[in-house]
Each structure stands twice: as C-alpha cells, then as structure tokens.
Amino acid sequence: MTALLEAKGLHAAYGETRVLHGIGFSVREGGVTALLGANGAGKTTTLRAICGTVRTQGEIALGGRRIDGLQTEDIVRLGVAQVPEGRGTFMELTVEENMKLGAYTRPARRVTEDFEHMFDYFPRLKERFRQQAGTLSGGEQQMLAIARALLLRPKLLLLDEPSFGLAPLIVQEIFRILRRIREDAGVSILLVEQNATLALDFADDAFVLETGRIVLSGPSGDIIKDEGVRRSYLGY
Structure with a gap:
C-alpha cells in the first residue's frame, strides 16, 4: 500500500522552544496510523x-506533493481535515451552520x-439539526x-484525542462509526489518542x-x- 502522507526530517517549534526533532513517518493510503506518547511528547504539534x-x-508530502510551507487554507483545499482536541465546535452556531462551515470550500x-x-x-x-451546538x-x-x-471530503483526517472526556459507551460508538467511515470512504486517518489500547486496536500502524x-x-x-509500550501506555 502506497503512502498518502510522508514526513521526513520534520522539526517544529514555538518561538525558541523546539518540540519536534527531525522525525519521519508516513500514513498509508486508506490506512490508519496511531500516534502515541505521554503529555508533552509532541503529538498535537505533529x-x-x-x-x-x-x-x-523538513519535508511533508501529501500524495507525492510537498505541502510544507503552504498556507493552512491551501493544505485544507488539498484534502487535509482536522478534528482538534476539544472538538473546536462553534458553540453559538447551530448544528446546520457548523456542518456548512465544514463544506465551505465545496460547491453547494x-x-x-x-x-x-x-x-x-x-x-x-x-435530530438536532436546528439546535445550537453549545447545547x-x-x-x-x-x-x-x-x-x-x-x-x-478529505483524503487525510487528523483526529486529536477523539475520546477525551467522553463516557466509554460513547467512545465505543464513535469508534464503531469511524470504522464504517474508513470502510465506506477510504479516508486515511492519523490518530492521536490517549487510550492506547483503543488506538492500537483501530490502527494498522x-x-x-x-x-x-x-x-x-x-x-x-x-x-x-512491546513490553515497554504495555508498561508505559497500556498499564500492564
């Protein structure tokens, strides 16, 4: 399976604070890759x-095209969508208005x-289409x-801690739906997830x-x- 996303020698910093130190990784086309690590390891920064x-x-390529150095809006138009930690919902808008914002780059x-x-x-x-998202x-x-x-309609979906703060039954439901989405749409997923067992069960790599x-x-x-991973992230 070919790589949709490839990063090589990737460094990242906030001002003078360096967070990523030359990392390299890939996400397979149609595959799911999980990104694990303790708080402060650099997952969200990735x-x-x-x-x-x-x-x-460093270099970041999407489908063989370099996207490092592009503006965020141009990267989005090329097919990269992110669900940020904390969800990023526009609370004052309705469900309908939030959904329309997701499709703003596409013909109505x-x-x-x-x-x-x-x-x-x-x-x-x-059921809640006209309801304010904050409710x-x-x-x-x-x-x-x-x-x-x-x-x-992304090629690559970035998920940052989708289970955070949710009840276990809701988490199970969301990951069941994500499996359906992966099968139906063939979208590639890069997943940051605090529940390492759940992430590794869902991911290919x-x-x-x-x-x-x-x-x-x-x-x-x-x-x-891996024994070290089990001790550090899985608790057994």
Missing part, C-alpha cells in the same frame, strides 16, 4: 505541523447529499466535529513519540506486544 499552523522545517449543490451521509453515520445530528452533549459535539471535517523524537514504530499488532 498534527499542527501537517496543517501548517506551527513553524516547521454537492453538499446536500453529503449531509444525508453524515446523518446516516450520526442520526443524532439530524449538545460532549459526545454529540464530537460527532458534529467529525461530521464537519468529513464534509470537506503506530509510532511512539518521546520528547519530540520517535522511539518506536511499526505495525500496531507488533507495538501492542
């Missing part, structure tokens, strides 16, 4: 580097059909954030960051067997 929202050095005539696809995945959004539950807001990102450096990478089935 996603921001891909989107061009943090200062970087094609968006209506995609709304129906989102309602198939997330029936609760149809939704945490799980419903996460569903809205994922739907909004998918309405871009994984890599582990420590203080901005990759210390382990490979098929998720191999990584879940």
Whole structure:
C-alpha cells in the first residue's frame, strides 16, 4: 500500500522552544496510523505541523506533493481535515451552520447529499439539526466535529484525542462509526489518542513519540506486544 502522507526530517517549534526533532513517518493510503506518547511528547504539534499552523522545517508530502510551507487554507483545499482536541465546535452556531462551515470550500449543490451521509453515520445530528451546538452533549459535539471535517471530503483526517472526556459507551460508538467511515470512504486517518489500547486496536500502524523524537514504530499488532509500550501506555 502506497503512502498518502510522508514526513521526513520534520522539526517544529514555538518561538525558541523546539518540540519536534527531525522525525519521519508516513500514513498509508486508506490506512490508519496511531500516534502515541505521554503529555508533552509532541503529538498535537505533529498534527499542527501537517496543517501548517506551527513553524516547521523538513519535508511533508501529501500524495507525492510537498505541502510544507503552504498556507493552512491551501493544505485544507488539498484534502487535509482536522478534528482538534476539544472538538473546536462553534458553540453559538447551530448544528446546520457548523456542518456548512465544514463544506465551505465545496460547491453547494454537492453538499446536500453529503449531509444525508453524515446523518446516516450520526442520526443524532439530524435530530438536532436546528439546535445550537453549545447545547449538545460532549459526545454529540464530537460527532458534529467529525461530521464537519468529513464534509470537506478529505483524503487525510487528523483526529486529536477523539475520546477525551467522553463516557466509554460513547467512545465505543464513535469508534464503531469511524470504522464504517474508513470502510465506506477510504479516508486515511492519523490518530492521536490517549487510550492506547483503543488506538492500537483501530490502527494498522503506530509510532511512539518521546520528547519530540520517535522511539518506536511499526505495525500496531507488533507495538501492542512491546513490553515497554504495555508498561508505559497500556498499564500492564
């Protein structure tokens, strides 16, 4: 399987504070890659580097095309969508208005059909279509954030801690839907997830960051067997 996303020698910094130190990784076309690591390891910064929202050095290619150095809006138009930690929901807007924002780069005539696809995945959004997003539950807001990102019709979906703050049953439901989305749309996913067991079960490949450096990478089935990973991230 060919790589959709490839990063080589990737550095990232906030001002004088260096966070990523020359990392390299890839996300397979149609595959899921999990990014694991402790708080402060550089996971969210990695996603921001891909989107061009943090200062970087090195190479990032999407489908063989260099995207490092491009403006964030141009990277989005090339097919990269992010669901940020905390969901990034526009609380004062309705569910409908939030979803329309996700599709703002696309012709309006094609968006209506995609709304129906989102309602198939997330029936609760149809029930709350006219409702203000700030009145939704945490799980419903996460569903809205994922739907909004998918309405871009992305090639690559970046998910930052999608289970954060949610009840276990809601997390199971969201990951069940993500599996459907992957199968139906063939979208590639780069997943940052605090629940390492859940992430490794969902992903094909994984890599582990420590203080901005990759210390382990490979098929998720191999990584879940690694004793160090089990002790540090899985708790057994």
